[in-house]
Amino acid sequence: MPSVEILGGNVEYEILGDSGDLIVLTPGGRFSKDFRGVRPLAEGLVAGGYRVLLWDRPNCGVSDVQFFGPTESHMRAAVLGELLRTLDTGPVILAGGSGGARDSIVTTVEHPDLVRKLVLWNIVGGVQGQFVLGSYYVVPTLLAVRSSGMEAVAALPEWQTLIEANPKNRERILNQDRAEFNRLMLRWLEAYVPKPGQTIPGVPDDRFADIRVPTLIIRGGKDDYDHPKRTSLEVHCLIDGSEVIDPPWPEDAWERATEARARGEDVGGFDTWVQAAPPILDFLARS
Template sequence: MTVVLEQDEKVIEINGGNVVYEILGEEGDFIALTPGGRFSKDIPGLRPLAEELVKGGYRVLLWDRPNCGKSDVQFYGYSESHMRAETLHQLITQLGIGPCILAGGSGGARDSMLTTMLYPEIVTKLVVWNIVGGVYGSFVLGSYYVVPSILAVRGAGMKAVARIDEWKERIAENPANEARILAQDADEFLKLMLRWLNAFVPKPGQTIPGVEDEMFDNIKVPTLIIRGGENDLDHPKRTSLEVSCLIKGSTLIDPPWPEDAWERAGEDRASGKAKRFNMFDTWVQAAPAILDFLGK
């Protein structure tokens, strides 16, 4: 079985795995737009933002990162974000659209910042929001995205890993992922998951998970930071302020959505009103501020 692509979707092979992407817009500078979590480019709320950026005169690259959406699962790297940064670098390079603007929220903010740190030559401007940090935010990510795989592989090997809801979703969207998961050596997979988990353990000198603060010195491009909500434990206001101090010359603005948007979305999900954290629905509200910043 093969993955079913929509009309505008394309596939490119990077580091031995297929990456699904699409480009919106016909002319203008490119913006590589990245969502958070292990959500795909089709997570509700992302495309409306992309479409507003296109209306503002840009072309937008949407992509399913490894382990997201229809792309192939991949397992390598110091952390999952390091793997995605390498993939984004190769994607931009192979498509010939760099240097370009990087923009992303939540995990996509971390991926975008790390890409800029590691491959500054492919980035012209950087826009990030909902930056994850702090003890709670980091521990939640590790426990949600990594610990279940560790427990499964230790208990019953890779067959058990393939039965985890997270990976079952990847298999449902891309059936080839089942064979890719089962082909992993259980011992090596466990080592990798422990390394990925370690990246989410808060450490002195790491404002964002798994990234040394000194790496921020590599970000020299104009940067817009939309700070986290006042009481958002997943994307703390404090983390945004610290990142703004670490990126010299960066611009920090208040969120254009309500300060409690993430908390209210979480309540909706807990009550069964939403299948996902639909806080992404508010991201389109950032379009005017992003376009204003990019136009300067």
């Protein structure tokens, strides 16, 4: 796969399709572009006449780990902005789910000249959703660096996975200044603390006024505590002229998938995403 150095780290990407407007598809968590459920949605969008850019964000897949910015999403937005400029894509359509929705929102706010339409689903918010993210993605790393330093950080399962995918990542982690890295982790953690005037982590509500492109929001399911229905409706209220639709998957799809994985079943949280292709294509055709 092609890769390019962006802001001091290599980013791997690929473009599916031969013609049509370009959609940047961004998954959630620290999952790679090859995580199950992502490519089927991309292929569905390609079948609808679009090209799709898949990319391993910093701290995902085989791309280099990177550590800067007010939040991890702001770091990824900075990298995506430079990636699109480097590839000379012109304005693109951003489509993202879960953490990818947040990354796409921040990119649209920070780089409005690069975005022509925006599609969001599984938007994280609420007390449980934000606390779970902070405790899962930041707290173990924060405790490791504070107690034992960067060697302990590199030994954590989360970072070991990225080191196995890209051995250079071990040195990139070990080369971080311990005090500055600790400070960064505290900053990233603070973004996940629910607070008034901040519907999604790290993004003040007033910044949504800077989103002036056609926007589709697939609302969260009524039983989804990580991506609450309420959060997607609040984001809809904050983005002037946005459109919100019911999810094309069951209202409790996320919770049922979580329960199935706990039972040891082979179920992925993004498996249902391919069902979003028809409503996304419909929105793009008429917006």
